[in-house]
Amino acid sequence: MEAKVIRTEEQYEAYLNEVQVLISECPKLNSIQSERLELLTVLLEAYENSKYPIESPDPIEAIKFRMEEKGLKRADLIPYFGTSSRVSEVLNRKRPLTVQMIRALTIGLGISAETLVGASSPVDNAKSNELDWSKFPIKEMSKRGWVQGINKNIKESVEEIVKGFISDSGIEFGSASFRKTFYGEAETPTSKYALYAWVARVIQRARKKKSNVGKFMPEALSTSALKELARLSRFESGPLLAIEQLELMGIVVIIEPALKGTLLDGAALKDLDGTPIIGLTLRYDRIDHFWFTLLHELVHIWKHVDSNEAFLDDLDSSSEDRKEAEANRLATEALIPRVLWRRSDAFNNPSKDTIERFAKDLKIHPAIVSGRIRKETGNYSQFADMVGQNLVRKLFVLSEKIEA
Known part of the structure; x- marks a missing residue:
């Protein structure tokens, strides 16, 4: 029977049974049976991946698992991260993995880059297009005289004032996210809002x-x-x-x-x-x-x-x-x-x-x-x-x- 793309559960079960029979026969390499086995295996994997997608492993948990597996302490990760404080920040999800860290961990600990790359973004993908206005350091911004008219009892007024402060700098928004790309080692998930505010202030003063x-x-x-x-x-x-x-x-x-x-x-x-x-x-x-x-x-x-x-x-x-x-x-x-x-x-x-x-x-x-x-x-x-x-x-x- 000609093998086709699997579209039904019945077809999936039939191919699965055939694969089990072929495996038990131990077909010779390059034989008709071995070619059939390889083709069915590809079709089954494609169906399983689309029907039952596997969630990507968590990068930080993967690092912790490898540490436990090899009996490593946090101090043992310093060569891969640079400093002990950076080790703590990454493992506590306060700093994203950089390309250099991913490369070092892949070579040194044998963790695949595909597993680690999920941690390379400083914010969750689901939230990457949104800004949490409450995380801007509004008290310090007000104390420095960057913004006025803050009413602590009215959340909306704070948000509007911060939005106005940022937009006055000319930093544009796309789905409420910054359009500038930030490079360098200064940005972490916990510092990015303060950095956004600082950049906006610098632009305003420069003008x-x-x-x-x-x-x-x-x-x-x-x-x-x-x-x-x-x-x-x-x-x-x-x-x-x-x-x-x-x-x-x-x-x-x-x-x-x-x-x-x-x-x-x-x-x-x-x-x-x-x-x-x-x-x-x-x-x-x-x-x-x-x-x-x-x-x-x-x-x-x-x-x-x-x-x-x-x-x-x-x-x-x-x-x-x-x-x-x-x-x-x-x-x-x-x-x-x-x-x-x-x-x-x-x-x-x-x-x-x-x-x-x-x-x-x-x-x-x-x-x-x-x-x-x-x-x-x-x-x-x-x-x-x-x-x-x-x-x-x-x-x-x-x-x-x-x-x-």
Whole structure:
């Protein structure tokens, strides 16, 4: 009898019985019986998959099962996730798996990528097109003066005010969801609403500065432009001079402290009219951190950002993402060229004198050299007095008051 697509339960039972008979006969490979067995098996599987679909395994439960199977503790997962805190966040469903984590778990623990990919989205698919307005940090937004007229007793008024605040920034909605794509390590399921609000605030402030900003010329960005900017670090007012220079190039820079619960250093994005915007939180009030973050975000503007993307960076997080790696590499090279670094006394015999001499030769601030030594050695107790602690925020106090 000719085999056909299974459409009824009776046909399914008949084919199932025939398969059992064929299996018991142990047909030879490539025989008519073996070919028939293979064909019926395919038809049965197709019917079963459509009639009785199997729910995809939960990625987190799959990881926990493999941990139990191999006798692993949470500390054993640090090589796959990067830090112990990130292990806890993923296993507690507060942080999505990244592509790098999925790759590492697939190779290291043998969990299929198909199983793990379900956890790579920071929100459930069923809810991905909806925003929960109650999760916006409305109290902190109100305290900072971002929104007014909040009536705690009227839920609808809060929702309308938050909607108005977001829409004023020009961030558009499709089925009540953001149309921008967010990249970087800063976004987690618990922080995304605070990040949305922060981005909206940065865009709003940037628009107030546009009239004083030049026309953006993409061709003006280059490795030499990054190096010229880095050399402004040697001046006490270097951060202010750098922002002035970028605004002459048509790039708006906004200093806006991060909202609570977010681990955010900087952001790079474009407004609806294509104006590039860099947002900095000054999470760490250090000269070395300011310059690396600024150049990292500038590389994103130069190389990666389009009208629908926003990069939100937690620079404490290691990332194997190609775009983040490129931003790190170009920013590092602009500050201290690798070919000079490896042959310098500051690298081979680090001391206050060798650091200051090398910084003078490169025309950069000694804090940048000190910061690189601390980063590469992992010893953050050394040269703590040379990284320019508490020397950045105070430069922006006056300008923040004027712009707010």
